[in-house]
Structure formats: structure tokens, C-alpha cells
Amino acid sequence: DAGVTQxxxxxxxxxxxxxxxxxxxxxxxxxxxxxxxxxGQGPQFIFQYYEEEERQRGNFPDRFSGxxxxxxxxxxxxxxxxxxxxxxxxxxxxxxxxxSTDTQYFGPGTRLTVL
Amino acid sequence: AQKVTQAQTEISxxxxxxxxxxxxxxxxxxxYYLFWYKQPPSGELVFLIRRNSFDEQNEISGxxxxxxxxxxxxxxxxxxxxxxxxxxxxxxxxxxxxxxxQLIWGAGTKLIIKP
Numbered sequence: 001d002a003g004v005t006q007x008x009x010x011x012x013x014x015x016x017x018x019x020x021x022x023x024x025x026x027x028x029x030x031x032x033x034x035x036x037x038x039x040g041q042g043p044q045f046i047f048q049y050y051e052e053e054e055r056q057r058g059n060f061p062d063r064f065s066g067x068x069x070x071x072x073x074x075x076x077x078x079x080x081x082x083x084x085x086x087x088x089x090x091x092x093x094x095x096x097x098x099x100s101t102d103t104q105y106f107g108p109g110t111r112l113t114v115l
Numbered sequence: 116a117q118k119v120t121q122a123q124t125e126i127s128x129x130x131x132x133x134x135x136x137x138x139x140x141x142x143x144x145x146x147y148y149l150f151w152y153k154q155p156p157s158g159e160l161v162f163l164i165r166r167n168s169f170d171e172q173n174e175i176s177g178x179x180x181x182x183x184x185x186x187x188x189x190x191x192x193x194x195x196x197x198x199x200x201x202x203x204x205x206x207x208x209x210x211x212x213x214x215x216x217q218l219i220w221g222a223g224t225k226l227i228i229k230p
Contacts, residue, residue, distance in 0.1 A: 106160035
């Protein structure tokens with residue numbers, strides 16, 4: 001049973017560029033959440049996708065956008081990259097039974113460095 | 116307001132010692148869920164346990180045990196006979212209706228096990 005997978009593992013970009021990160025959820029899961037984790041801090045919620053729609057959003061600017069595909073996989077896009085966007089980006093999947101309080105399982109993350 | 120406090124920023128012990136990581140939470144909800152995750156240096160958040168607010172039974176899993184006390188709003192985590200492989204950052208988290216089904220994270224406790 002494959003767990004949550006993310007790609008790429010590492011990424012280096014320069015300021016102003018755009019980046020796309022990808023996530024495949026755990027088998028049987030239909031909900032994907034994205035988090036940003038700066039060095040030495042806890043994860044910060046970016047947004048959550050369910051049924052191909054953004055269901056919830058944290059306190060992140062519109063430069064952060066996403067998408068969920070019919071197979072439940074998801075992408076996180078960040079436009080106009082800033083130095084402060086350098087972080088570990090974590091994807092988590094869960095199964096939405098009734099408004100998901102289910103356990104979120106995390107992928108290995110994508111480490112983004114913005115120069 | 117929802118809040119999770121992990122007052123211990125960093126703990127360092129010698130291998131084979133027992134160690135307890137503290138977690139105190141705040142919520143107005145009567146139904147909520149508490150989690151512990153482990154984040155080793157590789158970065159992936161590893162799910163350890165989920166506990167709902169109606170189940171106050173302590174849980175033991177091998178060398179790991181959890182003590183949930185609603186009276187003190189605490190959900191502490193103890194590692195018995197610690198090993199070097201237990202070195203990681205440990206996060207406590209809370210989810211509920213009042214958190215709009217978003218995971219509320221503590222700041223994490225960095226655990227260092229010295230050989």
C-alpha cells in the first residue's frame with residue numbers, strides 16, 4: 001500500500017519564478033492538504049482540496065494556488081517566488097468521511113530553496 | 116480559540132532514559148481529536164497516535180505511551196528506554212469543529228537522544 005508521495009524532492013528557484021509541486025495521496029484517500037514548514041517551525045496550513053475544489057484556505061496570499069485532479073492527486077503552484085517562500089512543503093492526505101477529522105498522513109515533502 | 120502548547124523546546128537525554136514530552140491544549144469544543152507526529156531529520160511527518168476526546172484511556176505501543184487527561188487538558192507522550200533513533204522533533208496537534216477542521220499544531224519539541 002503506497003503512502004503519500006511528493007515530487008520533486010528538492011527544488012531550487014530564483015526570485016520571481018513560478019513553481020509547481022505535486023502530490024499523490026495514500027490509496028483510498030480523497031482529501032489533500034498542503035502545508036508550508038519553515039526551518040525550526042511547525043507546519044502552516046496552506047489549503048485543502050476535496051472533490052477537486054479548494055475547501056479551506058489558511059492565511060496565504062493568492063500567489064499560492066492549487067488544483068486537485070479526478071484521481072485525487074494534487075498540485076501546489078506558487079507564483080512570483082519570494083525568498084521567504086523557501087521552506088519544506090508537505091502534502092497530507094486523508095479520507096473525508098464526514099468533514100475530515102480523520103488522520104492526515106504526510107508525504108516526505110518537497111524542499112524549496114529560493115535564491 | 117484553539118491552541119496547542121508544547122512548552123519544552125528541546126530535551127536532551129542519554130540513551131535508555133525515559134523521557135516525557137508535554138502537550139497542553141485549549142478548545143471550547145467537547146468533541147475534538149488529538150494527534151502526535153514525529154519528524155525525523157529527513158523531514159517526513161510520521162503519524163504516531165490519534166485520540167478522541169471521549170476516550171481517556173491511556174495507550175501503550177511498545178516503548179511509547181500516551182497519557183490523556185481532560186481535567187488538565189493535557190496529552191503527554193512518554194518514551195521508555197529511549198534510543199538514538201527516537202531523536203526527532205515531535206509535534207502535538209488538535210483538530211475540531213471549532214478549528215474549522217484544520218490541524219492546530221504545537222511548536223514542537225526537539226528530542227535529542229545521546230548514545
